[in-house]
Amino acid sequence: MTTSIIVDDVSKTFRYNAHPTLKQVLRSRLQRERTPSTFKALDGVSFEVKQGESIGLMGLNGSGKSTLLKLVSGVMRPDEGKVLTRGRISGLIATGAGFHKELSGRDNIFMNAAMLGMSKEETESKFDDIAAFADVGRFMDTPVGNYSSGMFARLGFAVAVHVDCDIFIADEVLAVGDRPFKKKCMKRMREIRDSGVTLFYVSHSAGSVKKMCNRAIVLEKGRLGFDGDVEEAVKYLHYDGEDEEPDAEESEEDERDEALASDI
Ligand SMILES: Nc1ncnc2c1ncn2[C@@H]1O[C@H](COP(=O)(O)OP(=O)(O)OP(=O)(O)O)[C@@H](O)[C@H]1O
DSSP: OOEEEEEEEEEEEEESOSSOOHHHHHHHHHTTOOOOSEEEEEEEEEEEEETTOEEEEEOSTTSSHHHHHHHHHTSSOOSEEEEEEOSOEEEESSTTTTOOTTSBHHHHHHHHHHHTTOOHHHHHHHHHHHHHHHOOGGGGGSBGGGSOHHHHHHHHHHHHTTSOOSEEEESSTTTSSOHHHHHHHHHHHHHHHHTTOEEEEEOSOHHHHHHHOSEEEEEETTEEEEEEOHHHHHHHHHHOGGGHHHHHHHHHHHHHHHHHHHHO
16 A cells, blocks of 8 residues: 655654743842743654555644644644655645635635646536535625634535545544534545545544544654554543543533534
């Protein structure tokens, strides 16, 4: 099987406060603070993905999932290590990313599609399908600055799922959007997965990862905690003593996802 993604010993460092005020700088000097100003959001992460694998990316808040996806999609570069990908990448990394608030939904579809590598002709030929998927109705010609967060997600996801790609990245897909839209997204992602596209799917819900993915990667404070079978990954996360409270939320979310998945 062809290799789709190689992540080789990747690290990414951020500053805690990239733009401190003069007052903050002076205070920290006067108090001779020795707190570190940087931290590693990703620390020596390595794995390989074969074409057609569906990966569930899991981990607690702030563990580095979105950062990893940004590196895989090329939105960011690693400070150390390398990321190699094969083929065209599509997906939704952050709701509303790449949208111009003053432009209408229609104009943003063309602009977003161009950013994902689609020609104007290709977008024109798929426009009706994209608009039907987004289902924002008469708001299509309204500036997207007036859209709700759910409408943003609809538009972004509608464009992303109509790109012929080799790797599909889905972050925050189910975080916004109403139930019918989530259902539509899950169904479409399954179709994308079944067509042989490599799927990278971020979720806090064990239920939807089990349904959608054949492998799971768990990040823990920027490090690779687990890489392998989805069921094992879920057990691994539940055995983590820090996760008592989220377990309860997760089971509620799981129930909703179970219901969604069985609806499909
Ligand atoms: N551009 C940035 N500048 C500074 N810190 C950042 C930046 N992007 C992410 N971080 C920090 O890096 C860490 C990892 O963030 P990331 O968004 O990758 O986590 P996550 O696992 O996706 O979290 P969540 O589940 O909450 O979405 C967090 O502490 C976050 O505050």
